[in-house]
Amino acid sequence: MGPAGAxxxxxxxxxxxxxxxxxxxYTALVVIAVAAITAGLSLWxxxxxxxxxxxxxxxxxxxxxxxxxVRGNGTLVPKEMWWVPAPVEGRVESIPVRPGQAVAEGExxxxxxxxxxxxxxxxxxxxxxxxxxxxxxxxxxxASDLVDQEDAIVTLSAxxxxxxxxxxxxxxxxxxxxxxxxxxxxxxxxxxxxxTRLDLAQKxxxxxxxxxxxxxxxxxxxxxxxxxxxxxxxxxQDDLHIRANHAGVVQQILVEEGQQLQASISVAKLAxxxxxxxxxxxxxxxxxxxxxxxxxxxxxxxxxxxxxxxxIDPAVLEGTVTVEVELVDELPRGARPDLxxxxxxxxxxxxxxxxxxxxxxARSGLTVPLFKVNEAQNGAVRVxxxxxxxxxxxxxxxRGVEQGDRLILSDMTKYESHDRVALR
Numbered sequence: 001m002g003p004a005g006a007x008x009x010x011x012x013x014x015x016x017x018x019x020x021x022x023x024x025x026y027t028a029l030v031v032i033a034v035a036a037i038t039a040g041l042s043l044w045x046x047x048x049x050x051x052x053x054x055x056x057x058x059x060x061x062x063x064x065x066x067x068x069x070v071r072g073n074g075t076l077v078p079k080e081m082w083w084v085p086a087p088v089e090g091r092v093e094s095i096p097v098r099p100g101q102a103v104a105e106g107e108x109x110x111x112x113x114x115x116x117x118x119x120x121x122x123x124x125x126x127x128x129x130x131x132x133x134x135x136x137x138x139x140x141x142x143a144s145d146l147v148d149q150e151d152a153i154v155t156l157s158a159x160x161x162x163x164x165x166x167x168x169x170x171x172x173x174x175x176x177x178x179x180x181x182x183x184x185x186x187x188x189x190x191x192x193x194x195x196t197r198l199d200l201a202q203k204x205x206x207x208x209x210x211x212x213x214x215x216x217x218x219x220x221x222x223x224x225x226x227x228x229x230x231x232x233x234x235x236x237q238d239d240l241h242i243r244a245n246h247a248g249v250v251q252q253i254l255v256e257e258g259q260q261l262q263a264s265i266s267v268a269k270l271a272x273x274x275x276x277x278x279x280x281x282x283x284x285x286x287x288x289x290x291x292x293x294x295x296x297x298x299x300x301x302x303x304x305x306x307x308x309x310x311x312i313d314p315a316v317l318e319g320t321v322t323v324e325v326e327l328v329d330e331l332p333r334g335a336r337p338d339l340x341x342x343x344x345x346x347x348x349x350x351x352x353x354x355x356x357x358x359x360x361x362a363r364s365g366l367t368v369p370l371f372k373v374n375e376a377q378n379g380a381v382r383v384x385x386x387x388x389x390x391x392x393x394x395x396x397x398x399r400g401v402e403q404g405d406r407l408i409l410s411d412m413t414k415y416e417s418h419d420r421v422a423l424r
Contacts, residue, residue: 046181048379049415053423057410058373059357063403066350070290070391072323074280076300076339078271080244087239088259090114099252103244109268110242110255121237124230131223142212149205151214156201160194167191242267249273251337271337278307278325280343287312288323296325299342303332309345346390353388354397358411364390371405371421380408381420 046422090112097109149220170187173179248270255267278298282290296307306329325343362368366387371380385400385407401407 034331036042038111039095048422049418050422051380051415055410056408059359059407059409060400061316061354061356061397061403061405061407063354064352066353066355066389066394067391068289068347068389068394068395069344070282070286070347071342071344072282072286072320073342074278076335076341077279078273078336078337079275079277080246080248081251081271082248083266084109084242084245084268084270085264086110086267087263088112088114088117088236089263090240090261092255092257092259092261095253095257097250097253101250101252103248103250103270104150105244105247107244108241109250109253111303112240112242112261114237116238117148117233117236117240117304120227121230121233121279124226124233128223128226128230131219131226135216135219135223138215138373142215143213144211145421146205146209149197149201149208153198153201153205156198160191160198163187163191163194192323232246237371237403240422244268244270246270247260249337250378269414274331274337275330277310277327278305278341278343280323280325280341280345281320282323282345284316284319284321287323288344290321290323295346297344297346298325298327299344300332300335302334302342305329305331305335307343347391350389352395354401354403355394356397356407357407357409358390358395359407360411361413362387362390362395364388364395367400371408371412371415372401373423375406378424379422382418 018253091114092110093113094111095109096111097103097107102395104111140400167184167187167190170179170184174181207323246355249272250268251271253267255261261267278296280296290309290312292309294309296303296309300309305327307325307327309323310326313324315321323343323345359368359370364387367384368387369382369384371378372383383400386398388396388398390396412421
């Protein structure tokens, strides 16, 4: 019995060890599986971080008409405005008008003073009085000279008539033998002398009259010069009252009371408030396709005004191009010069293209990765999207997604190291 019993204990001890080994292996496999699952879940969570979808901005890819626009800020400006210069030098004494006030043509805007000009006016008046007195003096003197010359002619004329009669009588007496030939010839010579003197006196009177006219003309010219200078000084004196050169509304007063002004400096700006246009500042990169006549919508914050592009400034200033817009609609209440506005210019309408609301980082001609929503997996996967023409709120899609796809348009920069996100 002893040997038989010993042989039966050996297999029982071996089977126990196997059971222990199997339990150990099973336990190790469970631990490894749990660790693998935990590690997999950790990796998945790291690859797809959760994002609150209520905080995101989504857009759906559309197919159809794509309206390409550009936007710019600007102001309403008058079609007609006038700068008012200071005609003369002076010191500003008072400013009876203020910006926003309507004025009539010729109405005083600024009152100035100039003591030097006041003195010049008095001096010009004295010179005119002196020139007038000199003219009266010369007229009297020349009239007296003419009277004296005419008196001399009358005397010579009488003497000539007497000498002529004497010569005729002596000629008859000589023919009758009652007078010598010498006496007759003497009478005739005296008559001829007086005739010559009378002729010369008459010529002298004619020349003296012409000379007198010339002298008076010179004095008249001097008087007119003095009178012209006086008128100029008085006009300059009147110009100390700077007046509106057109009827309109005062936009700006550029001087202050007490300021000393030089001639020709601008002192005020006037404008017609009922004739306005818009000037928009468009980014240089967006202005290349703007053309005359393109439709524009102007937002005055108190209504929309339709317009069209009327002029494009060829110069670029501080990265922007100035675009003038002619307004075709009636101005809303409150529209006035220098009012800040926003304008949207329609560049073109394109049919049958894919487009979406413009994402934050989207740019025309670039390929930008965006997250495309996967509703089945309640997440989003990053896909590269090639963009075409851009508009104010829309942008064309060339490839990367299809009609109906939903994209996350919000700024997802902080998730740029992930290819997918989980939406919760």
